[in-house]
Amino acid sequence: MQLSEVIARTRQYFTQVTGVAGPIVMSDVNKDVFEKRFRQENIAVESPGVEKWLKNMTYDKKGLIHLFSWSGLIDANMLLSDLFKVPNLNTGQMEPLISALTREEEEMFKNMMRRLHSIFQYAMERDVRVMVDAEQTYFQPAISRLTMEMMKKYNQDKAIVFNTYQCYLKETFNNLSLDLEQAYRQNFYFGAKLVRGAYMEQERARALELEYEDPVNPDFEATTEMYHNCLKECLRRIKFNKSLGETQRIAIMVASHNEDTVRYTVRKMAEFGIHPLDRVICFGQLLGMCDHISLPLGQAGFSVYKYVPYGPVNEVLPYLSRRASENSSILVKLQKEKNLLGKELLRRIMKGQVLYRPQGNYIPVGAVPK
């Protein structure tokens, strides 16, 4: 949570110094603007602390990308309290944006980073994709920031690390666009899982209790519109990459049990000239749910993944019961699925294909098709 707080404070600090509101990566501001403002405030720009801070900013010819060198964040040996210091406009001193973490908290953070590196390193060696789930908004900025830095490190040759975007949030289109832009400007492969979002009630209850604006879209239709806009933005960029012969730069999982969303995606892929065999769009459903969506997609040549919840029973059961209650509308459709299964069974008996196993040359999403 403290890391998410740093991200919010970094944006405030950026606006305080430059007077520019809005995302840093789109701001067209370079580091001279900071130097000028510091001089106006009589801050010693040549002092080692400030000079080093200015040198460590991340930028390209279009301007700033980040205020900090966030790659320091994924360096398991860097102390968080050292990383997030900025020149204070009033005192001129380098001061931390977050209150100092205890030694134990710093240690926990380092351990988490070591574990993440082990997972991504192993996944890269085995050529397996890792999807990082999205959680509640009070953790998510930190999860997302860390995931983007991991993408930068591990997605140099293909999309191994995937971030998750929850389309029930009002901010999601902006966040996704900024991350796509970062990947483009810093030249790494981008992986994303698009979901509607699982914590709507919790988000709304917390916003009400702590009296801040509800971060969730006002209704289901607005969430669907957000989903469509996010998907179209990805498809637009994939089409552009394809025109440059770099189709695989972006890989997307459409993680939804909604038939209309799946149909919409298939239709839009055709409109944007993106073929299932380009292996840049895949679909994801939970194991045991919506096989009537997954199976025809697979048979039509699309990549489909079935999510298998795995872990200690006491952790997996609450997860599954959340999914079951979210998907209660699916239970209504159960009769439809049963009818479809009956029809398929009959078809196989009639055609002598009881043990029929469709052959497919499986190619994972984001991999270069041969």
Ligand SMILES: Cc1cc2nc3c(=O)[nH]c(=O)nc-3n(C[C@H](O)[C@H](O)[C@H](O)COP(=O)(O)OP(=O)(O)OC[C@H]3O[C@@H](n4cnc5c(N)ncnc54)[C@H](O)[C@@H]3O)c2cc1C
């Ligand atoms: C493979 C897979 C991976 C997933 N990973 C994640 C993850 O990392 N993080 C996560 O948060 N969720 C995750 N989910 C769950 C997902 O976010 C949805 O909760 C779930 O899939 C239901 O959405 P749907 O599109 O499948 O179905 P639908 O029934 O079409 O959509 C239901 C969803 O619509 C939204 N909604 C409903 N009513 C309203 C309303 N009044 N206002 C605004 N929005 C509304 C909510 O998000 C609700 O969950 C994952 C789901 C799948 C299948």
